[in-house]
Amino acid sequence: MKPFEKYLLNRTTLPNSHTLAVYQANGGYKALEKVLKKPMTPAEIIAEMKASNLRGRGGAGFPCGMKWSFMPDPAKDPRPRYLAVNADESEPGTCKDRVLMEKDPHGLIEGCLIAAYAMKLQAVYIYVRGEYRKSYDTLLAAIAEARKAGLVGKRVMGTDFSCEVWMHKGAGAYICGEETGLMESLEGKRGHPRPKPPFPAGFGLWGQPTTVNNVETIFNVPFIVERGGAWLASIGTQNSKGNFLCGISGHVNKPGVYELPFGVTAREIVDEVAGGIWKGRKCKAWFPGGSSCALLRGEDLDVVLDHDSLRAKGSSLGTAAMIVMDDTTSIARVMEIIARFYDHESCGQCSQCREGTQWLAQIFHRIATGHGKPDDVATLESLAKGMAPAKTICALADAAAIPTLSAVRIFKSELEECIRQAKDPLAPPRIEYAGAH
């Protein structure tokens, strides 16, 4: 791998990296100072964000500067407006935002304040996954420290800019990471996604203009303001710019969250960063960016990890959370676990998703336990095609259908062999629990 400069995780290894003193001693809040004291205009910041080509790190990869520019001009639309930071981080395999929140919370707060200034808003809500108690407590303490230092609240740094940052804790539902489910939940309602349009920039939190951004997306903002959009755009590949956090898990020797520039190959990440496949085995299959992406084969590890290259391979970057499986892995069992997750997390509003996820889980279960029926693979395929693409209110149904379609395409013969033999030769011993299908 070519040498590259890290910037996202540099502070996270310092002792007491979560404190204001350490953050400021390492250049923290200088970008906010530049914005407020130079001063930069909101339009100038949005222009830098657009120039950087930063794409959202929450899964969909939408250009951040463009998203911010969708917020209506307050001169024409004086309604209150909000930024909601998506820290729900529940996509299986994904655990990158947690590192930022626990180890460098002021980086996120500074990013929120700059984003708020750029979008001319005064209230930011950070929606943290319910299970992330440490992230929540660390951020809460950091916000209190920042408020005491005049960095959050009224007249930030003694200027005319005021901004509050509020925290909200989720209650353990994956669907509350979907941006409209998140907003419903923040409003105190059941986290049921809303049909789009209207989009959040026009009708968001409490019906007001709102931008929803992922933690890592916002964390990039102070760096872009300090060093310029052109600097970020100089890193990476044609349509994927900057460094990104790659969470790698599964059958590798050194799972973890690593900072990497777009342009590295998946094989470089597995072999040089994550210490190779464990026990000297081979890679059989892998998810590039969480379980909602299409599975790829072990032979596909030479693909570059960026939006375009993964799309060309029939998958996607998602949250850049690689899940690696060795050659002893049962695909039926993996898919059973994944399907059960989506079945459990479906909010139930759309029949394709509510019924489809339940059937996917049942069928993968019976294949994995030796009770598969001769036409099960065909049924899986037709079920998944009935669920996606974009046939439901939100993309959870797609998230269940996409890995299913890839498993059926790539590992059809393995699934059919389980059915033919009336057992899964690769299945590990089962630990049954109450509620299993």
Ligand SMILES: Cc1cc2nc3c(=O)[nH]c(=O)nc-3n(C[C@H](O)[C@H](O)[C@H](O)COP(=O)(O)O)c2cc1C
């Ligand atoms: C079912 C589902 C769950 C999601 N969970 C998350 C999540 O936990 N965190 C996140 O940032 N985005 C999640 N997203 C994507 C968000 O809807 C949204 O695209 C993202 O927060 C936008 O931020 P970004 O533009 O900065 O990437 C999820 C989407 C879906 C369909």
Ligand code: SF4
């Ligand atoms: S696709 Fe599934 S999770 Fe999304 S709104 Fe419909 S039922 Fe709910």
